[in-house]
Amino acid sequence: MISLNNVHKSYVTGSNSLHVLKGIDLEIKSGEFVSIMGSSGSGKSTLLNILGILDNYDEGSYYLNGSLVKDMSEKKAAKLRNELVGFVFQSFNLISFKNALENVALPLYYQGVNRKKRNKIAEEYLDKVGLLDWATHLPSEMSGGQKQRVAIARSLISQPKIIFADEPTGALDTSTSYEVMDILKEINDDGITVILVTHEHDIASMTQKIVRLKDGRIDEIIKNGDLKNFQHRYAKELETA
Template sequence: MISLKNVHKSYVTGSNSLHVLKGIDLEIQKGEFVSIMGSSGSGKSTLLNILGILDNYDDGAYYLNGSLVKDMSEKKAAQLRNELVGFVFQSFNLISFKNAMENVALPLYYQGVNRKKRNKIALEYLDKVGLLDWAEHLPNEMSGGQKQRVAIARSLISQPKIIFADEPTGALDTTTSYEVMEILKEINAGGITVILVTHEHDIAAMTQKIVRLKDGRIDQIIKNGDLKHFQHQYAKELETA
């Protein structure tokens, strides 16, 4: 599904060059539930953006669903994003003057689906995340958890193969965080690959595989069974820090 080979990325600001990703090799199979962890500045968001074709990389190779993603035209990238990928953001990124249903329907609008049809589909997806009654509400009339559920419905409507979630629970309290994670788990159970970035170890612990980044390199990949151990080690690290 996803295959990264020695991917490098640096940000150039004026004469300074910041080498963020220093050679990432990563394989993610179809249907996996992966979290990317790391301290701030470790490059986890950058990695997610590259995976989601929101950003480009300098060196190496990235294969998404078998095809090489490199130096793509904006148009091609936009189409690929629309077809293959769904995004969930920390700050929800809903469009403020559109109601929940219209926000959910937006990706279909870009696919050229007519209004009636896409609104009907949007209602189905809102129902899936339990917000059917909120379809006519604007984002600012909803709680953070509701907004994130709308965003998840929006990411699902184009029937993507992969969901990318950038700190989806970062702006939510623990209870709603767990609710959102439950939804993501369900999505994953339906066969969609889910990749999320988080720095909360309890959230990461709900996933099947944790990729830990440190200074632009993969420090550790922890598989399902080792999670308990990881949790323990992580707690220890926090204590010493």
């Protein structure tokens, strides 16, 4: 589903160039639940934006569902995004003057679906994230965890195959973080590939595969069975940091 080979990315500002990704090789199969973990500034968001075709890369190759994502026209990129991809962000990105139902229904509005139909479908997705009773509430009336659940429902309404989530629990306290992780896990159980970015090792350890970024490279990939070992080692690293 996702295949990267030797992907490089630099940001050029004026005469300065910052080499952020220095040769990323990565395979992610359909149905996986993956976290990309690394310290602040390690290039996690850069990598996720490339995966979600929100940004370009400089060298190497990226295949998404068999299509080479490189120098793609915006039209083709938009088509791929619409067919395959949903996004969830740390800051929820809800529209403040629209209620929960309208926020969830928004992608369907852009697809030209009439109000009655889109509201009915949005209700199903609000129900899925346990917020049907909150349909008429504005984001300002909701907790951070609830807002993120609305954002997740909105990301699901276009029936994506992959959800990309950039620090989805970054603005939440521990218990609401777990609520959001539970929903992402449920979505994954429904067969959707979930790829999230986090700098928190306890969030990462709730996923099946941890891709650890360090100095622009993949430092290691930790699979389900090795998570205990990973937590142990990571704790040691923190002690000596």
